[in-house]
Amino acid sequence: MNTQLSQGSTIIPGMRYRDAHAAIEWLCKAFGFEKHAVYENEHGRVMHAQLVYGGGMVMLGDVDPDGFGQYIAQPDEINGRETQCACVTVKDCRAHYERAKTAGAEIIEDYAEKEYGGAGYACRDPQGHLWWFGSYDPWQVA
Numbered sequence: 001m002n003t004q005l006s007q008g009s010t011i012i013p014g015m016r017y018r019d020a021h022a023a024i025e026w027l028c029k030a031f032g033f034e035k036h037a038v039y040e041n042e043h044g045r046v047m048h049a050q051l052v053y054g055g056g057m058v059m060l061g062d063v064d065p066d067g068f069g070q071y072i073a074q075p076d077e078i079n080g081r082e083t084q085c086a087c088v089t090v091k092d093c094r095a096h097y098e099r100a101k102t103a104g105a106e107i108i109e110d111y112a113e114k115e116y117g118g119a120g121y122a123c124r125d126p127q128g129h130l131w132w133f134g135s136y137d138p139w140q141v142a
Helices: 020-031 067-071 093-102
Strands: 014-017 034-040 046-053 056-062 086-089 106-113 119-124 130-134
Touching (some): 020 056, 093 106, 093 119, 093 130
Parallel strands (some): 086 130
Antiparallel strands (some): 119 130
8 A cells, every 4th residue: 555645635525515503513413523613704604614533524514606615516406316425434333323323314224244344334414415434444454
């Protein structure tokens, strides 16, 4: 593995929500994210937020028809489909699955042990975005 490529670089998914404040609260409660930063405009809309989970991060903001937001479709605009999915590595996948279910995540792929190692499940958050959580860590594969 060429670890030189990963030094100093990272990939951070970016998402838009119709109600970013509600999404932030739910993502923290259901998935265990923590607020790293939340920046609002003068009207209280979330312009940019950073949520962390372990060593990972997602960035999000309110839907905005101007600027970059005009290029992002919401799941309810495209029949619940997605063109991407945030994949998050978790240590205790079974416990994470139960936490998400309890918080009301729509489970679309039940928790299962995977043939390639680890376990995982897929779900949607209340605003329809697709998430996959699993214990398989591709950085640990030789």
